[in-house]
Amino acid sequence: MFFNSFAFAIFLPIVFILYWFVFNKNKSTQNALLIIASYYFYSCWDWRFLFLLVFSTFLDYYTGIQIEKAKKESIRKFWFWLSISVNLGFLGVFKYYNFFADSFSDLLNGFGLQTSPLLLHVILPVGISFYTFHGLSYVIDIYLKRIKAEYNFVDYSLFVSYFPLLVAGPIERATHLLPQVKIKREFNYEKAKEGIFQFIWGLVKKVVIADTCATYANAIFDNYSSMNSLSLVLGAVYFAFQIYGDFSGYSDMALGMSKLFGIDLLRNFNYPYFSRDIAEFWRRWHISLSSWFRDYLYIPLGGSSGGMAMKIRNTFIIFLVSGFWHGANWTFIVWGFINALYFLPLLLLKKNRSNIEMVSLNWDLKSVNVFFNIVITFAITCFAWIFFRAKSISEAFSYIKRMFIDLRFSSQYLENERYNYELLLLIFTFIIVEWNFKNQVEPISGKLSWLKLALCLIAIITLGTFSDYKEFIYFQF
Structure with a gap:
């Protein structure tokens, strides 16, 4: 179901009317309606992948609570890395497995070793990169003690699956969206x-x-x-x-x-x-992804706190990973590399914040x-x-x-x-x-x-x- 389709032109007004005139008694009923609407919206693409969205939601909800309740650091790390591994594992299998299999096969063929890689013939679950990043940021923030775990499963489920942002973002943060879904909303005409x-x-x-x-x-x-x-x-x-x-x-x-x-x-x-300049461009383009990589990859790598060599290394890592995030094709990686090259003179001349x-x-x-x-x-x-x-x-x-x-x-x-x-x-x-x-x-x-x-x-x-x-x-x- 596309935002620009006639089906959505029917879907949205129905949800709007039910939300404000039928399920408007409290925030729980409002949230429940939005979850049902979100799951229906997602299932219109391919209902078979709905289980993946539900599983990812439950995984991060449960591991977030276990991280917060754990008394020992070793237990906290176990639940943290379990969530990270499973989330990235799903993303890797569905989005990147064929890319790596083909690339490895091409490498072996280049050395004269003929191989026929075993490829997965499955479609990419729509929105998987976006809702996976929602869950990852939530778990990371809990592990770093920036936020508390959410114990209301309905509220957390809405944070992950909210249909306006479910399939193509923006990539939301729990610190911004969760407080809004935890309160009853009143209609505001303006x-x-x-x-x-x-x-x-x-x-x-x-x-x-x-x-x-x-x-x-x-x-x-x-x-x-x-x-x-x-x-x-x-x-x-x-x-x-x-x-x-x-x-x-x-x-x-x-x-x-x-x-x-x-x-x-x-x-x-x-x-x-x-x-x-290109630095300003990346502050204004796909802001939620750029800020996500800044907060959860660039800064943990050392950010701009080290010497120039570290800044250059981290900049190239960010752009290459950003390119790879966009798709399992060398074209996206080259695109990221080119943008890193564009950014480099600004970094060296300290004009990237001009x-x-x-x-x-x-x-x-x-x-x-x-x-x-x-x-x-x-x-x-x-x-x-x-x-x-x-x-x-x-x-x-x-x-x-x-x-x-x-x-x-x-x-x-x-x-x-x-x-x-x-x-x-x-x-x-x-x-x-x-x-x-x-x-x-x-x-x-x-x-x-x-x-x-x-x-x-x-x-x-x-x-x-x-x-x-x-x-x-x-x-x-």
């Missing part, structure tokens, strides 16, 4: 209105921007060998806006619908394509420099996205090679669509809108909010693609 605005803007990003860009990006990447330099550059740009509109659109819809239930989720995107506040431009020479920094940051980000999008490293290099060899800069006709000038105009309009409202969570709220909402709905109806709606990119991670 928050609900904010939620509707944010949900609709997320829908615009998905069905108007991302899905339209996907049509062109797919056509170019799938036929890159016959494309000229201009088309290949545009293909990278289209994919950049596809993945941004797709993932940030999902996050906006998740945050927006959650406000309808009186619950606030962590912000996951903060206009990343207006970043002035741009903290949101960018602004004035009519002066300094703003010209800022503008070019934004353009350069976007350009190198698009270059790295080529590896993220390509099916293999060799395909990525072939795409890049042709981009610099076939130096023809003429518009090409794509068989499945018209000339793409209209899409460039749409993207430009989208950039202008986001720039003018970059100090807000989304552009619709504020002055003339209902007029802007009406314009968004018109854009969705006239430009959206619901007949062949596309799933969200991050569902595969």
Whole structure:
């Protein structure tokens, strides 16, 4: 069930009505309804993997209590490592087993030892990376005595399986979400209105921007060998806006619908394509994942407390692991490595914390420099996205090679669509809108909010693609 599907358009209002008008007596009944709705929502993908979600929930709930109750450090460590091992074990088997088996087989074949690896022919359980990280952060925080264990199984289950964030985040923390699910929520009209605005803007990003860009990006990447330099550059740009509109659109819809239930989720995107350097980009892109790796991997490795060699080592580890988290393919690892290389000069020059506040431009020479920094940051980000999008490293290099060899800069006709000038105009309009409202969570709220909402709905109806709606990119991670 997709957020942009007709089935979800029926599902969400039903849950909303039941939540506020039938199950509104206390927080327990509200939470129970949301759990039932979440399990139904998840089972719509593949009910067979529902047991994995339930097992993971029970495992971390039980081990969290045992860690807190244990008197001896050895017992605490036993339960802690049991939870970590089982969680990462499930993730490793379902997501990475075939990758490692194929890679090891290729290595042996390179030495002349012919092997046929035993592969698992199972689909990846949707959302496994996200709800596994929810549980891991919870158990780690209990082990480090940052939080107390949750003894109410219903409340904890909702923390893990809450359907707005279940399949593609944001990656929540127990310190932020659990306190909200432990209290009864009262309906707040203003928050609900904010939620509707944010949900609709997320829908615009998905069905108007991302899905339209996907049509062109797919056509170019799938036929890159016959494309000229201009088309290949545009293909990278289209994919950049596809993945941004797709993932940030999902996050906006998740945050927006959650406000309808009186619950606030962590912000996951903060206009990343207006970043002035790659460090700022990663503070604004997939914020919940970046902060997760910072708190649970980078800092435990020593963070920035050691010498420069340690900082460089930890930075590369973070980016490589982040790339690998995205998928079991060498393309993602190379993508992470490229971003680490981008980050390295800022780290060496101690400028990785230079741009903290949101960018602004004035009519002066300094703003010209800022503008070019934004353009350069976007350009190198698009270059790295080529590896993220390509099916293999060799395909990525072939795409890049042709981009610099076939130096023809003429518009090409794509068989499945018209000339793409209209899409460039749409993207430009989208950039202008986001720039003018970059100090807000989304552009619709504020002055003339209902007029802007009406314009968004018109854009969705006239430009959206619901007949062949596309799933969200991050569902595969």
